[in-house]
Amino acid sequence: MAETTRTVRESQAERSEIIFPNDANALGNLFGGRLMQFIDLVGAVAAYRHARSVTVVTASMDHLDFVAPVHVGDLLILRASVNRAFRTSMEVGVKAMVEDPKTGAWRHVSSAYLTYVAVDGHGTPVPVMPIVPETEHEKRRFEDAERRRQMRSTEVTRRRELRKALTQDWYL
Numbered sequence: 001m002a003e004t005t006r007t008v009r010e011s012q013a014e015r016s017e018i019i020f021p022n023d024a025n026a027l028g029n030l031f032g033g034r035l036m037q038f039i040d041l042v043g044a045v046a047a048y049r050h051a052r053s054v055t056v057v058t059a060s061m062d063h064l065d066f067v068a069p070v071h072v073g074d075l076l077i078l079r080a081s082v083n084r085a086f087r088t089s090m091e092v093g094v095k096a097m098v099e100d101p102k103t104g105a106w107r108h109v110s111s112a113y114l115t116y117v118a119v120d121g122h123g124t125p126v127p128v129m130p131i132v133p134e135t136e137h138e139k140r141r142f143e144d145a146e147r148r149r150q151m152r153s154t155e156v157t158r159r160r161e162l163r164k165a166l167t168q169d170w171y172l
């Protein structure tokens with residue numbers, strides 16, 4: 001029988017990176033933009049696994065906090081999971097941590113929520129399967145994702161109206 005739902009576990013993704021000097025500023029700290037790229041890529045893997053569509057595109061990345069710096073030589077671990085699937089979009093949570101190679105202890109450095117949309121070969125949004133949260137953490141994240149979606153929707157509407165009000169030559 002064809003699948004009708006997916007679990008959170010089925011689409012979870014992890015990525016590990018050793019930080020090299022070309023990814024860092026003069027103080028030897030990882031560039032924020034590079035960390036955002038890592039976050040987007042691991043988040044996309046989780047969304048791809050859930051959607052199993054032609055592709056997924058990043059619709060938005062919510063507020064991103066850089067909690068602590070990541071240094072050259074650090075081992076960066078990124079973990080992503082789909083918190084909730086809506087009609088064609090999915091909220092993915094990503095947590096970034098630095099692993100101490102000697103003790104194996106992890107230090108939280110950043111986290112973000114991203115929304116990906118499943119699209120077909122023409123870039124048109126296509127429906128995704130509902131997700132079934134199993135653990136207590138997954139259930140809490142599933143509920144919280146709905147609240148964040150409401151807040152995002154108000155902001156998307158505000159920006160659409162702002163775009164309509166702008167003329168073609170607003171930047172001149």
Ligand SMILES: CC(C)(COP(=O)(O)OP(=O)(O)OC[C@H]1O[C@@H](n2cnc3c(N)ncnc32)[C@H](O)[C@@H]1OP(=O)(O)O)[C@@H](O)C(=O)NCCC(=O)NCCS
Pocket residue numbers: 056057058059060086087088089090115117119123125152156
């Ligand atoms: C994301 C995109 C496909 C949405 O297309 P659209 O014409 O606005 O489609 P819709 O209005 O039908 O919205 C489709 C879904 O996207 C969600 N969405 C659209 N804009 C969003 C935003 N800024 N933030 C969060 N979700 C958003 C909608 O809520 C809807 O979700 P649902 O189907 O689960 O209810 C389109 O804006 C796009 O292609 N953007 C460019 C993406 C891109 O290039 N990303 C970077 C490179 S991957």
